[in-house]
Amino acid sequence: MAAQNGLGKDRLIWMYTQMCRIREFEERVKRTFVEHPGAIRGHAHLGDGAEASIVGALATRHETDLVMPSYRCHGYPLVLGTPARALMAEIYQRKDGICKGFGGSMHLSDPAHHFPTASGIIGQGIAHAAGAAYAAQVKKTGQVVYSFFGDGSSKQGAFHETLNLAAVWKLPVVFVLENNEYQAYTHVALEDANAMAGHPLSQKAKAYSIPGETVDGTDVLKVYEVVGKAAERARAGQGPSLVESKFYRFSPHGNAITVPPVPTQFQEHESIEVYGRKPEFEAAQKNDPISKFRAVLMGNGTFTEAEAKRIEDGVRQEMEEVVKFALASPLPAPEDALNYVWA
Amino acid sequence: MPREMMFAEAIAVAITEEMQRDPNVVFYGQNMAMTDRDPFVKKFGKDRVRITPISETAELGIAIGAAMSGLRPVVELYMSEFMLVAFDEVVNEAPRLRYMSGGQVQVPVVFKAGFGFAAGWAGQHSNCIYGMMMGIPGLKVALPSNAADALGLMKSAIRDNNPVIYLHHYMLMLDKSPVPDGDHLVPFGVADVKRAGKDVTIVATAWMVKKSLLAAEMLAKEGISAEVIDPRTVAPLDVATIVESVKKTGRLVLVDQAPRHSSAAVVIAGEIADQGFKYLKAPVKMVTALDTSVPYSEPMESFVLPSEQKIVDAVKSVLAVHAAAV
16 A cells, blocks of 8 residues: 555554554443442543543654643543553552542543653643643753644633643644534534634634634644644744644533432433534544544555454453453552642 | 842842753833833843833733743733732732643733832722732732842742732832842741730731831830731732730730721731630731722821721720720
8 A cells, every 4th residue: 555644554553453452441340330439430521522632632642742731631641652451440549540539530640651640620721731832842852732722622721721821832732623513512613712613723823813724623634734743843843733624523521420329321412412412423423533544554455354353352452451450450548639739 | 148139139139049040930010121221131131031012911921921931031011900900810820730630731920010109109000919810729929028038039939830929018118128148038938027926916917017027116115025027928818917916915916008808907807716715815906008999188098097006006095995895
């Protein structure tokens, strides 16, 4: 096969594999609420549907570039190289979790793999990402920082203050606005002035005189191209860009908020549960980013049906082991709670 | 040979010396570093010393992100209330991230702000809001009361690997006092006995230390010996030194410029009830601001804030309890 968008066969297969890993990991998190009630506490937010957007963006990284996502943060460290079992163990509140059971689903962190932290408070991580970019600028490390956040975050003061200051300081940061159309439970057309006017959300970049571009976030190769351009601009010292990556999340905002002892599970997506728009949800499912990329890779001869199946089986096997590991990992000792308050 | 130094100058000296010592220390805020003539810009350049827009959330959030990437930012906020527009960053980001990461990251930032400006700044710029911060695990709060502590606490704040709220009292900024030579560091969580005494323990912070020392002078003229203790940091809080003093005096007066229930005094009173009750010969007395917003007009402002006379009266009231008991 010919290289696609400058990406060789190995890289394309790596990208496909990462997309499958994110999907399977999220499926296993979701199933846990049914198969092992109580294993996961609090709120878990899934990134199924975001696979092309996450992988396309992260495939443009250089080795030491930093990644700071929102609380919907399982997918990024999977791609960055954090062991999946340490992520699942964290979500299962275990001692072997990447944060030793101190953070959980919304607050993953793995600085050893270039993922400092995720904030559970909407939009605040955008400022932290710009801070990491400021450090890179002062220390002249050449790093670019990738800031991921949802459409809801783009109505936070943190978003607007940070984009302005990042532009003023020409910080090496790429802002990826993941527009999955639903801010928690509220449709974007009910709460975003650009959306209400029928304009793309990337238009917000104009207010800060930086490039803003909207990309089809279900097309991994297009995301790779557009985010890559923004990353190179940042790397060249020309400052930040805003990329609006449009896709649909296939799961609802999070597991249902229930009060113990009422068990919690994932319900239907808000489009159905709240708005009664089943056709919208079904159309999104037909536009699955993973199926689309699979078809591209089979079409251009990157892999055969049998090879694709082998990858998918391997991923299923990996995540089966991951769940086993997490379930077998011990809970932290109660008095461990006193650790890490002070540095 | 100690130097005489103005409180405000001591802070600037501390930041300057720390920036000279450690290239990772950066300093930024609003309305500073506007031209190349700025003394910090001259010394350290425009990468490390920067001007920001009026964007506290971005300023503090960027400091937090930069701190996790190895810088040691000092953010100039001017007035402590300006932190309120970005309070999530102060209390729900900076002190949480290390803990939630299971110790993988640290957030060495200093949020520097003035406070307590009892000079007609009225309801929104005169407040004492450390009570909102001192109970947040992972967050340190420093309240210097003289130039030496202002310098030494700022140096410790910059070297600390935790987020520190450094609050300097506006009514003390022009006061001159001696500062030791050399690399003067004041440790956090170590109270200082500003005046030794045997009849009563007065605990106060910042401007209230000055007022308490004046009150102690007035009391001395009447033959009453007051010990004045300045915790210097209210988080961590040196309860042991206060307990030791109460063991000796048996009487405790807590002076605080904040309204009663948002004061450090109320926390100290609780700790002494818990750890020092058996040493008390009289109930603990709190001299705090009255439960109002700070009024603009001078007579009303003076009326609601603690004064030397109110401290003297409180001391006499706790001594009177003893006299009656004997």
